Amino acid sequence: MVRENLEGATRRIxxxxxxxxxxxxHIAYVKPILSDELNALFPQAPxxxxxxxxxxLLGADGSPIVVADTREALIESARxxxxxxxxxx
Numbered sequence: 001m002v003r004e005n006l007e008g009a010t011r012r013i014x015x016x017x018x019x020x021x022x023x024x025x026h027i028a029y030v031k032p033i034l035s036d037e038l039n040a041l042f043p044q045a046p047x048x049x050x051x052x053x054x055x056x057l058l059g060a061d062g063s064p065i066v067v068a069d070t071r072e073a074l075i076e077s078a079r080x081x082x083x084x085x086x087x088x089x
Contacts, residue, residue: 027060028083030074033067042067057085 035052038045041064042056057065057074068074078085 026082026084027086028057028065028078029060029086030071031056031058032071038067057083 033041033054033056034050035048035054036050038048038054041058045067052069054067054069055071055074056067057078059065066074066077068077075085
């Protein structure tokens with residue numbers, strides 16, 4: 001979709017799929033999660049006691065990559081795989 005702004009310039013509006021694909025394979029984000037949410041993101045993960053604070057590394061499209069108990073561990077893992085990390089709040 002293309003829209004024109006007040007100055008007469010046009011800009012292209014990205015679809016949800018196009019927006020999700022930006023940075024695919026290059027950008028990942030760190031998301032704090034609780035152990036209660038772990039199996040929804042990582043079905044193969046073992047059951048953990050509820051309420052533990054964890055960090056998930058997710059691809060630009062939201063696909064889960066890895067989980068750790070520290071943010072620093074995720075940042076290092078991303079760096080090893082040449083991913084740029086961003087945080088979400």
